[in-house]
Amino acid sequence: MTTTVLTDTVPVPAGDPAPSGRLRLVLARLTAARGVLVGAAIVLLLFLLAFLGPYLTPWDYATPNYTAIRQPPSAEHWFGTNGIGQDVFAQTVRGLQKSLVIGLLVALFSTVLASLVGACAGYFGGWTDRALMFLVDLMLIFPSFLIIAIVSPKLRGTGWLAFVLLLGLFNWMITARVVRSMTLSLKEREFVRAASFMGVRPFRIILRHILPNVSSFLIIDATITVGGAVMSEAALSYFGFGVRAPDVSLGTLLAAGTGDAPVFPWLFYFAAALLVLFVLAVNLIGDGLRDALDPTADAGRPARTARRPRRRNP
Amino acid sequence: MTPAPVTPAPPLTEPPFTEPLLAVRDLRVDFGPAPAVRGVDLELHRGETLGIVGESGSGKSVTALAVLGLLPGTARIGGSVRLEGRELVGLPGRELARIHGRKVAMVFQDPLSAFTPVYRIGDQIAEALRIHQPLDRAAARGRAAELLDLVGIPAPGRALDSFPHEFSGGMRQRAMIAMAIANDPDILLADEPTTALDVTIQAQVLEVLRTAQRETGAALVLVSHDLGVIAGMADRVAVMYAGRVVETAPVDDLFARPRHPYTLGLIGAAPRLDGRGGPLVPIPGNPPAPGEGGPGCPFAPRCPLAEGRCRTAEPPLAGAGAHLAACVRADELAERGPAPSEVYPVPELPAPADPGPREGRAQVLAVTGLTKTFPQLKGAVFKRKVGEVYAVDGVDLDIRRGETLGLVGESGSGKSTTLYELLRLAAPQAGRIELLGQDTARLDPAAAHRLRGRLQIVFQDPMASLDPRMPVGDIVAEPLHAQAVPREEAARRVPALLRQVGLEAAHADRYPHQFSGGQRQRISIARALAVRPDLLVLDEPVSALDVSIQAGVLNLLQRLKAELGLAYLFVSHDLSVIRHLADRVSVMYLGRTVETGAVAEVFERPRHPYTRALLSAVPLPDPAAERARTKVLLAGDPPSPTVRRQGCRFRARCPVYAALDAGRRTRCEQEEPQAAEAAPGVDHTAACHHPEGR
Numbered sequence A: 001m002t003t004t005v006l007t008d009t010v011p012v013p014a015g016d017p018a019p020s021g022r023l024r025l026v027l028a029r030l031t032a033a034r035g036v037l038v039g040a041a042i043v044l045l046l047f048l049l050a051f052l053g054p055y056l057t058p059w060d061y062a063t064p065n066y067t068a069i070r071q072p073p074s075a076e077h078w079f080g081t082n083g084i085g086q087d088v089f090a091q092t093v094r095g096l097q098k099s100l101v102i103g104l105l106v107a108l109f110s111t112v113l114a115s116l117v118g119a120c121a122g123y124f125g126g127w128t129d130r131a132l133m134f135l136v137d138l139m140l141i142f143p144s145f146l147i148i149a150i151v152s153p154k155l156r157g158t159g160w161l162a163f164v165l166l167l168g169l170f171n172w173m174i175t176a177r178v179v180r181s182m183t184l185s186l187k188e189r190e191f192v193r194a195a196s197f198m199g200v201r202p203f204r205i206i207l208r209h210i211l212p213n214v215s216s217f218l219i220i221d222a223t224i225t226v227g228g229a230v231m232s233e234a235a236l237s238y239f240g241f242g243v244r245a246p247d248v249s250l251g252t253l254l255a256a257g258t259g260d261a262p263v264f265p266w267l268f269y270f271a272a273a274l275l276v277l278f279v280l281a282v283n284l285i286g287d288g289l290r291d292a293l294d295p296t297a298d299a300g301r302p303a304r305t306a307r308r309p310r311r312r313n314p
Numbered sequence B: 001m002t003p004a005p006v007t008p009a010p011p012l013t014e015p016p017f018t019e020p021l022l023a024v025r026d027l028r029v030d031f032g033p034a035p036a037v038r039g040v041d042l043e044l045h046r047g048e049t050l051g052i053v054g055e056s057g058s059g060k061s062v063t064a065l066a067v068l069g070l071l072p073g074t075a076r077i078g079g080s081v082r083l084e085g086r087e088l089v090g091l092p093g094r095e096l097a098r099i100h101g102r103k104v105a106m107v108f109q110d111p112l113s114a115f116t117p118v119y120r121i122g123d124q125i126a127e128a129l130r131i132h133q134p135l136d137r138a139a140a141r142g143r144a145a146e147l148l149d150l151v152g153i154p155a156p157g158r159a160l161d162s163f164p165h166e167f168s169g170g171m172r173q174r175a176m177i178a179m180a181i182a183n184d185p186d187i188l189l190a191d192e193p194t195t196a197l198d199v200t201i202q203a204q205v206l207e208v209l210r211t212a213q214r215e216t217g218a219a220l221v222l223v224s225h226d227l228g229v230i231a232g233m234a235d236r237v238a239v240m241y242a243g244r245v246v247e248t249a250p251v252d253d254l255f256a257r258p259r260h261p262y263t264l265g266l267i268g269a270a271p272r273l274d275g276r277g278g279p280l281v282p283i284p285g286n287p288p289a290p291g292e293g294g295p296g297c298p299f300a301p302r303c304p305l306a307e308g309r310c311r312t313a314e315p316p317l318a319g320a321g322a323h324l325a326a327c328v329r330a331d332e333l334a335e336r337g338p339a340p341s342e343v344y345p346v347p348e349l350p351a352p353a354d355p356g357p358r359e360g361r362a363q364v365l366a367v368t369g370l371t372k373t374f375p376q377l378k379g380a381v382f383k384r385k386v387g388e389v390y391a392v393d394g395v396d397l398d399i400r401r402g403e404t405l406g407l408v409g410e411s412g413s414g415k416s417t418t419l420y421e422l423l424r425l426a427a428p429q430a431g432r433i434e435l436l437g438q439d440t441a442r443l444d445p446a447a448a449h450r451l452r453g454r455l456q457i458v459f460q461d462p463m464a465s466l467d468p469r470m471p472v473g474d475i476v477a478e479p480l481h482a483q484a485v486p487r488e489e490a491a492r493r494v495p496a497l498l499r500q501v502g503l504e505a506a507h508a509d510r511y512p513h514q515f516s517g518g519q520r521q522r523i524s525i526a527r528a529l530a531v532r533p534d535l536l537v538l539d540e541p542v543s544a545l546d547v548s549i550q551a552g553v554l555n556l557l558q559r560l561k562a563e564l565g566l567a568y569l570f571v572s573h574d575l576s577v578i579r580h581l582a583d584r585v586s587v588m589y590l591g592r593t594v595e596t597g598a599v600a601e602v603f604e605r606p607r608h609p610y611t612r613a614l615l616s617a618v619p620l621p622d623p624a625a626e627r628a629r630t631k632v633l634l635a636g637d638p639p640s641p642t643v644r645r646q647g648c649r650f651r652a653r654c655p656v657y658a659a660l661d662a663g664r665r666t667r668c669e670q671e672e673p674q675a676a677e678a679a680p681g682v683d684h685t686a687a688c689h690h691p692e693g694r
């Protein structure tokens, strides 16, 4: 623990500025962090590429061109072509569209669901806890892959938004369990008890005290989920669910290109590089958000090396 | 151990002049870049007791550990530590280990960490014996039993076969003292040996330490933050501040004529059990963090006597004879001998508005016959109920408007349970709680919510009770939001609240970790005051703070009470603090109120034997007065609350009962004593069949 002790000699400002409140302070810290800005810029650029990219190239992602099979990148085919002559650039940006949205939405959806269920189960305890945890266990033992396989043909008409929900729905249980156990220990902390003795309503306590204090874990978990969602979508697509040929996503491109990577690297590396860039950018944003929410973050870092063993009353 | 009045032997005021047993010269310890100890000189002679006193971060424990060579590997140690002329600094670990136990032994604050949990106490003591002495198994065991007997552990033969966790805190500390003296060491080092213990147990353990010292003839180094403990035990005292000794003197001299402003401040900041006294003198500011501070006197930023020359060079420890002080104005202080309040600015406390006679004032809290039992469960998977724990069993409280009730009790007395029962605002298991005229058993949820706004709490640990991720402004505004005060109104009140508790409006945008302990406790108080409550529940609000900081918080509480006409329920184990702050006091033992009354009445004419023992166990920060007192030592630990005894529950430890003849004993054995007034019309009741006085 590091404690920057304020001495009594802090200059007294004239007048009383109204206190800023947590939201404003966090926002200020967030925008002051370089990593967040870089990450956000990269994500923005990726979105631009994904949605404007198709207009930059004359090729269509689906039309095969049997006269140009497996051509390396050139001025004509920027990312080269694949086994049936489709333009890889067109395919990659098309795939990027899907994967960006799927990755972000699945992460958001499953994290929100997990934190609410976990925090409610942990905070309220008793029957709420038992019922919610039963649900979690049930979802955990269900073969999620099978369910998605069965359900997804029925959802064909509704587009991939339903698919996002499905992916999210099978991704939150472990997180919820962790949030629950963290909530159980937070609930015993005095500041949570103080709030409830003051008459703060339970949901407000969850929103204002519990969730901010598990936010570090939630953010790390969400950034991992982004990458994971893209890949599990690919796995499903491989078996013909989710994104179906001739439509593509980064996941399907990667799955298809893996085997060819040593011989025809352009089939694999462009898509892979974009995915890595995406996950990296999300990580940067996540790190910044975590630091912005944790007030000890910047004070803690330089002092970590200078930390001395803490004993009572040294 | 039979309870007996004990008068401590008068200490040697002049240690016999010989070659010192232990000589520490210019000891320096640092962990990484920050120095924890910056040049300490100490001397210890045979048979004497040296007290090292200081607040957290002063380096007192590090000094003690460095002498023993017990610091972790990351610490760099410089200077010299000589034991009978033999240099210890830089000695290889194996050599040091030979000296440990044989020559120097240590008693830690937390005895549990000194014992290995999986071995029996007897085996561990026997092992300590056999490392240094050629004893066979049976002889070692016999000697271990003798040692346990010496430290007053009942049935030592059986205790040998117990595991550490089966002992209570006080017993473990005794066992550790037994282990420490096993090899007749020359030096006994006790680091905060009684800090974690209750005051009656502390008195027992200190007595055991005296016995141990007498039996072995060892010199004792006692490290403590408690001036009272030091005053009662030490022959000589060294006061530490910011990694250095700032004053050292024979104990009477130090307390009577301190020569360093810091010592003077410490003495003035400690509330005393015997004097009512005006406001305490708080030492402004906070101790410097290690590695912080300029070239001059480290105390200069907080010192009311600081002048220009103080800030240029650090004054050395100097003076005539045995009384040394590291202050440029030490001579002046020695000559003038001012009282703490003449040197330190004493905060002006508004005189409390005369609230009128007690009977006429509205009742804020009335508790009668409160009972709370917990089921005692056994089994890991299938919990079976095997009995009941009577945590609270007959508590009565009565608080009027504008009044402070001090609730005193040792651990296990049920005072925390009582508090949580009150704060729950629900129907108690048995008895009746009436808060501001409303019976909590008959509240509907909306009324309970409104009532929460009129009852606020300040917790003991100022770090744990503030959300680390919330800016202070939001923390203070939280109860306002909970009571649905409009946002703008709440934001407007926050700066005023912060200033009311001695902070600044600009602090609202900072986070709790940026504040020191005392400031955090002020934030807690500001939060509690936000909704203008009628009753403030203070749960050990200053026990986590150092004495110089504690004084400021206590003064603040007194001022707020006078200004706002608040009623306090002040829970504390520290009787001196209660004496200083409370109007009335209520003493609990084993879940029951045993004595209640006006503070002056109870403290000056205690009637219940338990109260008397409790009061006599509190050490006074005044060596002469401390030696002159007769102490009532209580035997043993409080019994388990799982059995509901017939008759008086204090019987097993009661010195009065022990002295009674058989005929009068039966009453204590068969009849539960009820609270009885000392005299009609006097605010003083005790639940004892044979009360003292009047």
Ligand code: SF4
Pocket (backbone or CB within 6 Å): B260, B261, B262, B297, B298, B299, B300, B301, B303, B304, B305, B306, B307, B310, B315, B326, B327, B328, B329, B330
């Ligand atoms: S040296 Fe100066 S600043 Fe330090 S204690 Fe003495 S008078 Fe105060």
Ligand code: SF4
Pocket (backbone or CB within 6 Å): B608, B609, B610, B648, B649, B650, B651, B654, B655, B656, B657, B668, B673, B687, B688, B689, B690, B691
């Ligand atoms: S009732 Fe008897 S046993 Fe209890 S405190 Fe009084 S004298 Fe002691």
